Each structure stands twice: as C-alpha cells, then as structure tokens.
Amino acid sequence: MIDLPTLVVNFKTYYESTGSRALELAKLMEQVSEEYGVSFIVAPSLPDLSLIAEITNIPVFAQHVDGVSPGAHTGHITAANLKELGVSGSLLNHSERRIGVDLIADGIASLKSHGLHSLVCSATPLVSKALASLEPWAVAMEPPELIGGDVSVTTRPDVVKTTIALIQEASASVIPFVGAGVKNSKHLSDALLMGSRGVLLASGVTKSPTPRIVLEEMAKVLQSRIDS
Amino acid sequence: MIDLPTLVVNFKTYYESTGSRALELAKLMEQVSEEYGVSFIVAPSLPDLSLIAEITNIPVFAQHVDGVSPGAHTGHITAANLKELGVSGSLLNHSERRIGVDLIADGIASLKSHGLHSLVCSATPLVSKALASLEPWAVAMEPPELIGGDVSVTTRPDVVKTTIALIQEASASVIPFVGAGVKNSKHLSDALLMGSRGVLLASGVTKSPTPRIVLEEMAKVLQSRIDS
Amino acid sequence: MIDLPTLVVNFKTYYESTGSRALELAKLMEQVSEEYGVSFIVAPSLPDLSLIAEITNIPVFAQHVDGVSPGAHTGHITAANLKELGVSGSLLNHSERRIGVDLIADGIASLKSHGLHSLVCSATPLVSKALASLEPWAVAMEPPELIGGDVSVTTRPDVVKTTIALIQEASASVIPFVGAGVKNSKHLSDALLMGSRGVLLASGVTKSPTPRIVLEEMAKVLQSRIDS
C-alpha cells in the first residue's frame, strides 16, 4: 500500500540522479519522508534499480515495464523481475517512452498480477480517461509541451479538473495524478487542491542545488493534506 | 580489456536468470572463469544490472543501451550510467530488441566515448558487414530463426565463414562473434575453429539443470584456444 | 454518412487484392452493393488508394493514417490528403499496424476535423472500452490470435457481447464492430445478432475463388437487417 497524497520523483537519466548520486538522493528522500511522515516514491533509472531498491525503504518504481512474462526477451523489463527486487511498481507510457495501447494494457495486467502498482502517463484529459478504463493504479496527466519547462501544469486548472473528472468517470478506483513543470510546494499545493492525489516531478528535485529544502517544502504540503 | 576468445551469457529475462538466481549464476560464472583462467561476459537483465556489477569481477554487459546523453530520457539506458555502475559494455540491436541504424551508430559512439565495449547483433552476413562499418567492438551474427532453438549456428559453416570474412572486409579491428542455438562445448569449439572469437548463448547455460558442468566444458574449450 | 450495418473488406497487401485485382474487386463490391442496396466499405492498400477512390462509388477507407498535419512528414498519411482523394475514412491501430495511444487520439481528431470516419481496432474488450473513450466513429474488436484464421470471433459470443457493452458504456455514439476469422454469411449474421453493427473481414473475400458469391451472401444478410 502506498499512502496518499504522494510525490513521485522521476530520476530520468539525468547526471544528477544516476549512479552514486541516485543512491544519495534516494536516501535523502527516505530521510525527509520519515521525518515528516509523508509518502514519497522514487523512480530511478533502469540500471540503478536493483541497488536503490536494496538500500531504500520508500517505494521504488521502475521508469518502464514491458508486459511480457519471463522468457526470451532481451533488453526488456518484466514485472516478475521488479517484484523480486523489491520494486513497488512502474511508470508506463511516459511521454519520453510511449508504447502502444496493447502494451499498456499488458503492462498494467502484468504488474497487477505481481501485486505491483501501475502509474500510466497520458498527454491529455481525453487520453487520461481512455487509459483509466484499463484500470491501472493511477493515471498521471502531463501536457508534453510543459514537461521539463518552467510553466506548471497547475497554471491550467481547467485542464487539471477536467482530467480528474474524466478519470473518475472512467473508473472510481483509479487515482488521478498530474505533472509537468511542477517545481515547488505552491505547485504541489495547487495540484492537491484541484483534486490530484499526487504529483510527478523530475528536474525540480533532481537538478535543484538544494534538494533537501525542496523536498522538505513538498513534505510540509503533503503533511498538511494527510488529515484534511 | 576483455580477453579473447570469450563466452557471452545473455541472461535475457528468463526466470532462471533474473533476481537472486541471476546473482548466483553470475557468481558461478566468475568462479569457473577464475578456476580455468578463461574469459566470460555476463549480460543480466537491465533491472538486475547494478547489483550484479557490484558483486562480480567478470565483465558485465547491459542487454541494451540508448545512444543518448544523460538528461530527460525516462526509461532509457545511458552509457554514462553504465560506466559509473562498473558495467563494461552493452549488447546493441539484439533480435529481440532491434533499433534503427542511427541509434546503433549513436550507441556505439556513446559507449566508445565512455571506454565501454559495444557488441552489435545482426541477422545475416551482409548486415554484419554493414554494422562492422560502424566500428563497434564486436559484431555477433545470429540467424533469428535459430535463436532459442536446438540447431546451432555452427551447423551452417558457410554462413559463419562468410560472415567473418565480410566483417573483416569492412573493418580489420572489429571482432567477429556468432550465436544462436549454441548449447554445448562442441558448438563453441566449432565456432572458434571457423574463426569466431566468441560465442553468444543464453538458454544453453541459463536453463541448464547443471550450469556448472556446461560452463566448465565451455571453459575447457576456451582454455585450449588461448595459446593456440 | 455510411449506412449501417456494413461490411468492411480489408484488402491488406494480398496479391489477390492489390494492383489491377484491387480495382476489379472494388468494382465488384460496388456492383453487389448497388444490386442489393447494402453498405460495403473497401480498404485497399495505401499505394492503391487514389486510383480506387477515383473509380468506385462505395466508401473507401485507408488502412492507416498518421495524425499529423500536412508538412514535412515523408512516408506518412495525412487525413487532409485522404479527404482530397475522396477517401471516406481510415482504419487505425490494426493489429498488423499498432500505434501509440496518443497517435490514435491524434488520428481520430485529424480524421474528424476533415469530416472523415475513424475505425479503430482493438484486441480485447477492455482495450475496446478505452479506445471508445477517444470518441472515434467506430471500434472494431479483433482477437489477434483469430485474425487470418479459420475460427470466427463469433464463436466467442461472450467476448463479443462484453465488448459491445463496454464500448457503449464508454460512449453511446461509438459504433461497435467485430472481426477476425469471419468467412461467411453465417458469421456475419451471428455478429449482427450479437449487436455488432458491422464486420471487418479480409481473406474471406480477397482470397475466395468466388468473391461474388461470398459478397452476395453477405449482402443478403445485411439486407435482412436493414429494416429489422
């Protein structure tokens, strides 16, 4: 079980969040998570996965999974392999790693059968609804033109609210997330107020000169929303 | 530097060679490699990479790499990340993970710039020549219809010899490998006699009930060829 | 406007239904369609499109469309180009030409903005629901393992009925179709009785030694359902 609301930090393949720096950043996330009693998820690069899953207690997500069973699949990621490493779930269909709709459906099913969480990314409110129909754990809507930029998705409240409504229309049990351009605690706070149960972010933490301060500010926002 | 001839064991995503079993099998490969003084390369699943690179002394290869620089590339594999984890190289363009020719060229260049080895797979003699022109460390020709099956590539000596000649025609410095259907020391011995400097195999080791025996028989063949 | 129920004949790239044979078969479909007053749709190969759209009066669909605007897109298919040639719509995401969910959404939107029909293919009831959320003209569910084979999708009435119910749950305006293994008028009749408003088929017509007879039998079934 992953507590909500939560913050998903996507390490991508940034220099600042791969290799030994990934280990340090994951440990920092764990410390702040424990100090504030809030929920953080870390999504390290695929090659970093097993070491990070071994050293941290917060939930670890893969950045991608292939919906295939163990077997002759060179260069693929199986849910069975993730499960055994202590990984808790996976992103699917991130805008930097789009896959076909069948592969999304297979990935969700494969994660689910191993008791793992699927966080499926989408680009628009309508696609969010479509993907919510596949019954993943969560759908994260991220307008691609805002990813990695300085304009937060929360500056488009209509898009965020429409997305959340459409996800709930498709399935009441699917958790709505948003992301893209999220850099600070104000963005997180706004997103949660709009109904999002979590936020995806990357460079806002990974490229910050003071990641502890960013994480602590985020933690305070999450904390204030736990009992509300 | 990787000693030649060598045996590359592709763990794919088989149940028998992922997670804790991957660690055991990699340690077994290391032991046999040291006992016999021969060269083995292990290519574990992407999520298993960092743990295996940490615990073993034999060269570790990724099963795939993306020729991109560190940055906003969710779900990708960078050479920089591999280098930092102590990985020695990567497979590229395996038949189960084909990529475009530009991505092969970028992957080779990216690995090379980090001092890593590129082992590019191909399906035919002619494609082997084309890919050897890109100056990877090695080209491994594997007829797709034989991969995972019971007929060894070495039952087609003309195809093997033509491949090796074409690779050398394209570039004298590129190391020729073959693979597909290779299960036992006779296949390895035949491949080396035909001019191959190494062999790729997977299920012959990973699914064997007695992997130590298979590896020891392979080690004896490699040993006999070191000084010859 | 395309009349319902309808029969979509996918010419794929079979020898029997490309080039001059495609023209003949499209003319035959037109004749039978007119004689019986029923609705047929022809989906010729992409290179054959412009000639067939010029010579036939029945609706012509492309086998694939890319949801891009006119511009620098070598080897792509734009809805604008199809519209100008007199094409009426396009298949999207056929099991032999799968695309990402964003590309499906873009393709539907692009076709719609040109007044063209989108027929989106899916592999399962659940994916059918997801794709119906994107508001295409129609969703055609085809179990991949039955495509091109001798077992009709209609031998699985539960799957067909579940699919139709899920499509209607997602959107009342999306037309449900089924396909795969459909060879004769009995299969068509069964599909329509189960609630499908049309059927996709290919080799049942294109590879028949007597396509006129097959089409006439199909036409009789469609005719009997128009007034019912």
Place this chain on the structure above:
Amino acid sequence: MIDLPTLVVNFKTYYESTGSRALELAKLMEQVSEEYGVSFIVAPSLPDLSLIAEITNIPVFAQHVDGVSPGAHTGHITAANLKELGVSGSLLNHSERRIGVDLIADGIASLKSHGLHSLVCSATPLVSKALASLEPWAVAMEPPELIGGDVSVTTRPDVVKTTIALIQEASASVIPFVGAGVKNSKHLSDALLMGSRGVLLASGVTKSPTPRIVLEEMAKVLQSRIDS
C-alpha cells in the same frame, strides 16, 4: 534504367504537393524533364502514388517501402504492389521515417527482386558507408539538422566528399546522393562537382512560388553535366 545525374523531388505530405497539386507538379516536372532532356524523379505521398504513376512518364518513387511479401500486412507497402502500379523505386529510411537495419536490408532485397530502385537515406558519412554495404541502388546522405532548413549540405564539402568516398569504399556500384537544405541550382551544381550523382530536395521545389523556374534552373545544371 534511370539516367544520371538526377534530381529527386520528395513531395513529403506538404499541402502544396499532395492531391490535385501533386498531379500538377508531377506533370510540370515531366514537361521540364522532356524539354531539357534531363532526369527527374518524383516521390509523391503514398496515397497519391497510383494516380501519379498512371499520369506521368518520369520515374516515380514511393517515400517508403516495407520489405515484406504480399500478404496479411495491413497498412504496409510492398514492392510487388509498387511494381504493378508502374512505380520505379522507393526511398528507404528517410530521417522522417527511420526503420531498423534488417528492414532496410529486406526492403532493398525486395525492391531488387522486383527490378525496382532503392534509395536509402542516411544521416552521416559513416552510416552511409554501412548502408552502402547492403548494396542498394543509391545512398543519399542528409544531415538531419539541415533537412527543411536554409543551409545547404553543400556548405559542408568535407562531409559530402567523405561520404562519397566511404560509399565507394563500401561498394563501387552504389550511387552517391546528397540532400538537405538544397534550394537552388548553385547547390545542385556544387553537389555534382563534389561527386554526388544526384540530389534530394523537397521544399525548394514544392513550396516555391515559381516551381517551373526552379526546375528549369536545375535542369540546366543537370544538362551541363550529362556530357561532361
């Protein structure tokens, strides 16, 4: 047989060169080709192919081909289909339609077996050499960053000359072409002087307000090189 040197005009999917405008532009190319006795190749959009192949006498190329035999391949392009329509060849691996190296090899082989010409695109001198090893009819090197822009590939004479040398090193029978940013007769003239036997261009003709003038200027350059 296609006469050399030649000019390949890629119509892409521009508004100005699809549908009825494609027919007019192809006829214009034919007229100028005949008036000046020079070699032009037209590469229209895939849906426009059959009509253009029917109305023009200059060689017509597809913008893409799939190296598959006729059969159950929805949305694919077969060489057999192209041949029957009177198409003379195809581009392969254009930067806007990249494919895997096996598919390039299969496409070349399939075109060759139908007596059709393969024009394989590449991004760099080294990749040009690799693709020339596959023995296509021609290799066209186009630096992707210059495609569609205002800087001609001919402003990089070293890159052009290296490319041509590497192509010839791989295979003396493969014809070297260049492209990207080519807009006027000076660029064409420079390319031919550097050893290129043809040039690929697109917007320089398709988006010109006076395509006849551009084509005539190009024709004069080609004419001057025929007997030299």
